[in-house]
Amino acid sequence: MNALVIDGRAVAAGVRARVAREVATLPTPPGLATVLIGDDPASAIYVRNKRRQCAEAGMRDLHRHLPGEITQEAAAAVVDELASDPQVTGILLQLPLPPHLDAAALIERIPPEKDVDGLTERSTGRLALGRPGLRPCTPEGVMVLLDEIGAVLEGAHTVVVGRSNLVGKPMAQLLLQRNATVTVCHSRTRDLAAVCRTADVLVVAAGVPRLIGEDAVKPGAIVLDVGIHRTENGLCGDVDTDTVREIAGVVTPVPGGVGPMTIAMLLQNTLTAARENPIT
Amino acid sequence: MNALVIDGRAVAAGVRARVAREVATLPTPPGLATVLIGDDPASAIYVRNKRRQCAEAGMRDLHRHLPGEITQEAAAAVVDELASDPQVTGILLQLPLPPHLDAAALIERIPPEKDVDGLTERSTGRLALGRPGLRPCTPEGVMVLLDEIGAVLEGAHTVVVGRSNLVGKPMAQLLLQRNATVTVCHSRTRDLAAVCRTADVLVVAAGVPRLIGEDAVKPGAIVLDVGIHRTENGLCGDVDTDTVREIAGVVTPVPGGVGPMTIAMLLQNTLTAARENPIT
Numbered sequence: 198m199n200a201l202v203i204d205g206r207a208v209a210a211g212v213r214a215r216v217a218r219e220v221a222t223l224p225t226p227p228g229l230a231t232v233l234i235g236d237d238p239a240s241a242i243y244v245r246n247k248r249r250q251c252a253e254a255g256m257r258d259l260h261r262h263l264p265g266e267i268t269q270e271a272a273a274a275v276v277d278e279l280a281s282d283p284q285v286t287g288i289l290l291q292l293p294l295p296p297h298l299d300a301a302a303l304i305e306r307i308p309p310e311k312d313v314d315g316l317t318e319r320s321t322g323r324l325a326l327g328r329p330g331l332r333p334c335t336p337e338g339v340m341v342l343l344d345e346i347g348a349v350l351e352g353a354h355t356v357v358v359g360r361s362n363l364v365g366k367p368m369a370q371l372l373l374q375r376n377a378t379v380t381v382c383h384s385r386t387r388d389l390a391a392v393c394r395t396a397d398v399l400v401v402a403a404g405v406p407r408l409i410g411e412d413a414v415k416p417g418a419i420v421l422d423v424g425i426h427r428t429e430n431g432l433c434g435d436v437d438t439d440t441v442r443e444i445a446g447v448v449t450p451v452p453g454g455v456g457p458m459t460i461a462m463l464l465q466n467t468l469t470a471a472r473e474n475p476i477t
Numbered sequence: 478m479n480a481l482v483i484d485g486r487a488v489a490a491g492v493r494a495r496v497a498r499e500v501a502t503l504p505t506p507p508g509l510a511t512v513l514i515g516d517d518p519a520s521a522i523y524v525r526n527k528r529r530q531c532a533e534a535g536m537r538d539l540h541r542h543l544p545g546e547i548t549q550e551a552a553a554a555v556v557d558e559l560a561s562d563p564q565v566t567g568i569l570l571q572l573p574l575p576p577h578l579d580a581a582a583l584i585e586r587i588p589p590e591k592d593v594d595g596l597t598e599r600s601t602g603r604l605a606l607g608r609p610g611l612r613p614c615t616p617e618g619v620m621v622l623l624d625e626i627g628a629v630l631e632g633a634h635t636v637v638v639g640r641s642n643l644v645g646k647p648m649a650q651l652l653l654q655r656n657a658t659v660t661v662c663h664s665r666t667r668d669l670a671a672v673c674r675t676a677d678v679l680v681v682a683a684g685v686p687r688l689i690g691e692d693a694v695k696p697g698a699i700v701l702d703v704g705i706h707r708t709e710n711g712l713c714g715d716v717d718t719d720t721v722r723e724i725a726g727v728v729t730p731v732p733g734g735v736g737p738m739t740i741a742m743l744l745q746n747t748l749t750a751a752r753e754n755p756i757t
Contacts, residue, residue: 255734261682301608309598319603325601326642352667358655362606370605373640373661377496378672380660387632392658395675465511 199441200420201346203449208345209338209457215256216464219252220255227461227471228257228315230279234272235265244291247460254464259285265295271297276306286471287313289463296387310474313466315367324370331466336368337460339421340375345448348398348419351376356396358382358389358409358435362424364402372398389413407437408412417446423455480700480722481626481703483729488625489618489737493534496744507566507751508537509593509743510559514552515545515575524571527740534744539565545575556586566751567593569743592756593746595647604650610745616648618738619680619701620655626727628678629697630655636673636688638662638715639682644703648680660715669693687717697726703735 219354220226229251233244248258261275279285288311294300304312315333323330343350355377359365365381372379381390383403393399397434401409402423414420424435434451442448449455500506509531513524528538541555559565568591574580584592589599595613603610623630635657639645645661652659662672665684673679673693681689682703694700704715714731722728729735 301606318599318606320602321605322598322600322602325605325646326581326598328598352665354667354672366605366653367659373646373663376574376663376667378660378662380658382650382658383653383656385632385656386658387634392634460699 200445200448200458202442203342203346203447203454204343205449205454208342209461212341212458212461213250213464216461216468217254219468223471223475225476226255226257227467228259228476229287229289229467230259230261230285231284231289231291232261232263232275233291234263234267234298237293240291240293247463250460250464251467254468256464256467257284261367267298269298269302272303273396276303277450280306280308280311280372281390281474282413285311286474286476287467289314289444300406311470313463313470315466316362321362321367321409324367327374331470332371332464333363333367334459334462335364335402335423335455336371336400337462337465339368339423339464340371341458342421342449342455343398343419346419348447350398351405353377353397354380354395354399355398356380356382357400357402358386358393358395359402359404359423361402361404368400368402372400402463403435405435406433409436411437411440411444414441414444416444418444419447420445420449421455422449422451425451480725480728482722483622483626483701483727485618485622485729485732485734485737488622489741492621492738492741493530493744495541496741496748497534499748505756506536508564508756509567509569509747510539510541510562510565512541512543512555512568512570514543514547514578517573518655519569520573523689527569527743530740530744531747534748536747537564538743547578549578549582552583553586556583560586560588560591561691563756565591566754566756567591567747569594575646579615581700587670591750593743593750595746596642601642604647607654613647614739614742614746615641615644615682615735616651616680617742617745619648619703619735620651621738621742622701622729622735623678623699626699628727630657630678632656632658633677634658634660634675635678635680636660636662636676637680637682638666638669638673639684641682641684643679645730652678652680665756681715684713685715686713687715689716689721691717691720693726694724696724696750698724699727700729701735702726702729702731705736706729726757748757 215331355372360383390413398419401419406426422434422436595611635652640663669694678699680701686706702714702716
């Protein structure tokens with residue numbers, strides 16, 4: 198069998214175009230405040246991409262670049278200012294922060310209504326309790342890809358590899374809300390391949406290059422690869438796609454699979470946040 | 478094989494005695510405000526038991542009984558008063574509430590520091606994010622029973638049947654934090670018995686009498702039964718214990734298994750809350 202390869206770039210472009218159309222119908226455009234602290238080159242690239250796509254979708258780019266040596270108190274004051282600014286409908290604190298800062302404490306200052314990364318305790322609690330709220334972007338993007346291919350989740354056995362707060366744990370909650378049976382695996386899981394072989398839908402967010410091979414995939418399974426790693430032979434994911442695609446029914450490529458969905462869902466969240474709390 | 482039957486009453490008594498000893502060492506006893514709205518007979522019995530055990534552990538019983546026809550605003554005002562009262566170190570809103578009240582909105586008024594039921598969005602988020610906080614009592618009680626029998630959770634395959642906000646979902650989080658592989662099943666799960674048979678530790682909180690029979694249990698498994706149902710032939714749980722105990726390694730009885738742990742853990746949470754935010 199040769200698996201269907203999902204074109205995440207195309208799906209993400211579709212989401213961005215839809216968001217842009219909907220933004221154009223709003224009386225006031227949403228305003229996204231990306232906050233970059235310091236000069237980490239990778240973070241700078243991520244933030245630049247977010248700002249560019251935000252602007253392309255017709256949203257206001259309310260970026261803040263803060264010096265790397267900023268104190269916790271000064272950073273908190275900036276977040277508080279953005280939190281109370283009615284022009285700012287979404288706040289994104291680019292991680293990681295310089296090590297002298299308490300990232301969790303800063304994130305908690307973001308009101309859940311503006312928490313477009315879905316990382317505060319309240320957003321996390323709302324997701325776990327099944328209440329409306331803003332969800333972390335990457336797992337939300339995986340759900341859009343699953344819907345794009347018409348995956349039937351109700352009653353399906355889904356396995357999530359990885360239990361990060363950013364991907365694995367919210368992923369499991371989103372699948373559970375769609376009435377899937379959900380198994381969460383991680384580095385301590387015994388016989389990972391055997392557990393993964395039970396999956397109709399396998400989401401891999403372990404952060405280990407090519408962790409999942411053909412021995413870990415049920416024939417016909419849908420395999421979504423959240424990992425991205427730079428190797429001597431180019432980029433690869435957490436899934437050994439070259440072998441897995443011979444067995445799986447659907448796979449996502451790396452790059453061009455789940456990756457492009459993250460910023461697309463950030464735009465979607467920013468739109469959602471602005472709709473729920475419009476600028477008055 | 479004949480399973481070990483955990484004596485939940487004895488374990489709960491041990492927890493209560495330990496809490497009482499620790500309360501006695503505090504400069505000021507913790508104060509638990511149970512809030513009962515209306516006259517539901519079952520709720521009245523639960524609250525009476527909580528108050529009695531609270532008093533027996535040396536804590537202050539700061540009970541409030543509110544009329545069933547109270548308005549949302551008036552109930553909110555009572556919760557706010559308890560929230561700001563430094564003598565009150567824990568607040569428990571007995572559920573269910575009369576249908577005209579918005580229970581979730583009232584619960585959200587409880588500060589996470591006093592949320593001894595662990596049901597607010599912030600407590601739920603703290604659990605999901607792996608941060609310190611107060612946890613729902615029943616799943617916490619299951620964890621104590623597992624520790625009591627020396628269950629090895631790291632790497633174990635655990636299956637939780639049921640996905641309620643009160644038990645199933647927080648249960649899964651607690652098991653995950655202990656490095657178990659965790660599967661969450663529910664009413665839409667296909668071939669529930671087959672999934673349950675993969676479990677080294679099986680926690681059943683489905684609310685369906687005798688849902689889990691011997692065909693759903695791996696030989697030697699640890700089976701914890703959170704259900705309790707009144708039938709013509711007396712009380713029973715979600716597990717058909719008479720047949721399952723021939724196969725399982727460990728079972729909890731109903732009554733006298735998980736049930737008694739809930740109030741014991743409420744006392745533990747009230748102690749923890751008072752320690753973290755002592756009366757000044």
